Amino acid sequence: MPEYDIGIQSIIDGRGLPIAAAGMTIVFVALSSIATFISVLPWLLRQLSKVVPETDHHVSRPHPAGDNDAAAVAAAAAAYHIHRKGSPL
Amino acid sequence: MTVLVEFLSTTGFATMTWGNLLMIVIGLIFITLAITKDYEPLLLLPIGFGAMVGNIPSIPGMALSVYDPGSVLSYIYFGVSQGIFPPLIFLGIGAMTDFSTMLSNPRLVLLGAAAQIGIFLTLIGALYLGFSPEEAGAIGIIGGADGPTAIFLSAKLAPHLLGAIAIAAYSYMALVPVIQPPIMKLLTTRKERLIRMPPPREVSTRERIFFPIIAFLVAALIAPGSLALVGMLMFGNLLKESGVTDRLADTARHAFIDIVTILLGFSVGASTQAQTFLTPQSLSIFGLGALSFAMATAGGVLFCKFLNLFTKQKVNPLLGAAGVSAVPDSARVVQMVGLQEDPHNHLLMNAMAPNVAGVIGSAICAGILWSVMVK
Numbered sequence: 001m002p003e004y005d006i007g008i009q010s011i012i013d014g015r016g017l018p019i020a021a022a023g024m025t026i027v028f029v030a031l032s033s034i035a036t037f038i039s040v041l042p043w044l045l046r047q048l049s050k051v052v053p054e055t056d057h058h059v060s061r062p063h064p065a066g067d068n069d070a071a072a073v074a075a076a077a078a079a080y081h082i083h084r085k086g087s088p089l
Numbered sequence: 090m091t092v093l094v095e096f097l098s099t100t101g102f103a104t105m106t107w108g109n110l111l112m113i114v115i116g117l118i119f120i121t122l123a124i125t126k127d128y129e130p131l132l133l134l135p136i137g138f139g140a141m142v143g144n145i146p147s148i149p150g151m152a153l154s155v156y157d158p159g160s161v162l163s164y165i166y167f168g169v170s171q172g173i174f175p176p177l178i179f180l181g182i183g184a185m186t187d188f189s190t191m192l193s194n195p196r197l198v199l200l201g202a203a204a205q206i207g208i209f210l211t212l213i214g215a216l217y218l219g220f221s222p223e224e225a226g227a228i229g230i231i232g233g234a235d236g237p238t239a240i241f242l243s244a245k246l247a248p249h250l251l252g253a254i255a256i257a258a259y260s261y262m263a264l265v266p267v268i269q270p271p272i273m274k275l276l277t278t279r280k281e282r283l284i285r286m287p288p289p290r291e292v293s294t295r296e297r298i299f300f301p302i303i304a305f306l307v308a309a310l311i312a313p314g315s316l317a318l319v320g321m322l323m324f325g326n327l328l329k330e331s332g333v334t335d336r337l338a339d340t341a342r343h344a345f346i347d348i349v350t351i352l353l354g355f356s357v358g359a360s361t362q363a364q365t366f367l368t369p370q371s372l373s374i375f376g377l378g379a380l381s382f383a384m385a386t387a388g389g390v391l392f393c394k395f396l397n398l399f400t401k402q403k404v405n406p407l408l409g410a411a412g413v414s415a416v417p418d419s420a421r422v423v424q425m426v427g428l429q430e431d432p433h434n435h436l437l438m439n440a441m442a443p444n445v446a447g448v449i450g451s452a453i454c455a456g457i458l459w460s461v462m463v464k
Contacts, residue, residue: 006218010216011213013216014216016225023205023212030450031198031453034307034308038191045299054293
């Protein structure tokens with residue numbers, strides 16, 4: 001720290017107050033802009049949905065019948081049979 | 090016999106200094122805190138072990154330490170000294186961050202801005218203590234309570250202080266549950282701490298996809314210096330939210346961030362050689378670091394109280410403390426302090442909003458300081 005001494009003068013020489021004031025202003029402007037965007041986003045998306053309807057292509061579609069479905073059908077049939085004939089226990 | 094004597098003179102025992110010994114003990118304390126107290130173990134353990142490695146005295150003529158060109162450790166440290174690791178960590182953070190709570194209550198974003206006052210007040214304090222503007226900027230960013238951001242900026246502005254700044258930032262992040270509650274209680278009334286927050290609303294997939302793109306454009310255009318940090322953060326988040334790159338998002342938030350964390354923590358620890366670390370400057374940095382966390386917490390809480398003067402729907406001012414971007418520790422502290430007053434008042438979800446906003450805010454501050462200080 002060769003050029004700067006302890007004291008208020010160092011803050012003035014280093015432009016401490018202008019940097020702090022400008023820095024806080026910029027960060028508030030940036031985050032306020034983001035907050036404003038977030039606030040209007042639902043409205044923007046509603047307008048967008050009128051033009052491009054939202055399709056959730058990530059929702060899993062029904063799988064074709066497989067082993068699990070066969071097992072489920074067998075279980076359902078067994079349950080129905082027990083229901084009609086009464087429990088074996 | 091001569092060879093044996095020559096060899097013995099090169100051992101660590103012969104060349105060890107009291108400073109090296111002290112740093113090895115500090116490394117052991119970090120490891121102990123990580124294992125027994127669970128204080129930021131993912132970072133304190135690599136940093137602690139790295140400090141032990143870095144303080145084994147080097148043999149003159151052999152490239153061993155992080156500061157010796159061509160040494161293995163210097164190649165690992167390259168990622169720190171050139172500011173490569175922090176943006177990579179931000180990629181992983183982005184891939185694991187859920188911005189939904191922030192999207193559901195945009196007002197809370199401002200708390201993440203208010204808490205950045207700690208950065209700029211610390212900068213003024215560092216200037217007062219005689220640090221150069223570049224050094225003061227690097228020290229100030231400790232108040233952002235964000236380790237990667239602190240490392241990134243100090244690598245750019247004051248590489249010679251990087252070890253002290255990184256250790257201070259991570260140490261105080263580990264101490265968030267100790268530093269914040271007294272300030273939060275001091276600055277709020279019981280009535281204020283009892284304010285209940287509405288549950289976050291449902292956020293659509295489209296909102297979550299649009300957010301990282303627009304937030305990046307806004308932040309990077311206003312403060313281009315934050316390009317690398319905010320860019321990687323939002324890119325990681327887009328990988329997560331797009332729903333079509335699950336594999337990439339999964340890698341970014343697990344294996345990738347873990348690898349970078351190991352390399353970053355270890356090499357930062359290894360850079361804390363006693364000869365460069367144990368200086369009066371480091372003591373000042375630790376003092377300023379503690380103050381910066383306190384001021385950031387106070388800034389967030391007081392700004393929240395200020396907002397409440399003008400708004401109909403009051404915000405629990407404890408949430409202001411979560412503007413300090415130690416994710417998710419400061420949000421957890423808010424939850425803890427809230428529950429102490431009312432066991433049914435769960436503030437965690439709402440606190441995550443200013444918490445993640447604080448991450449964006451501190452990255453923007455780093456960009457501002459870098460662009461202002463760069464010659």
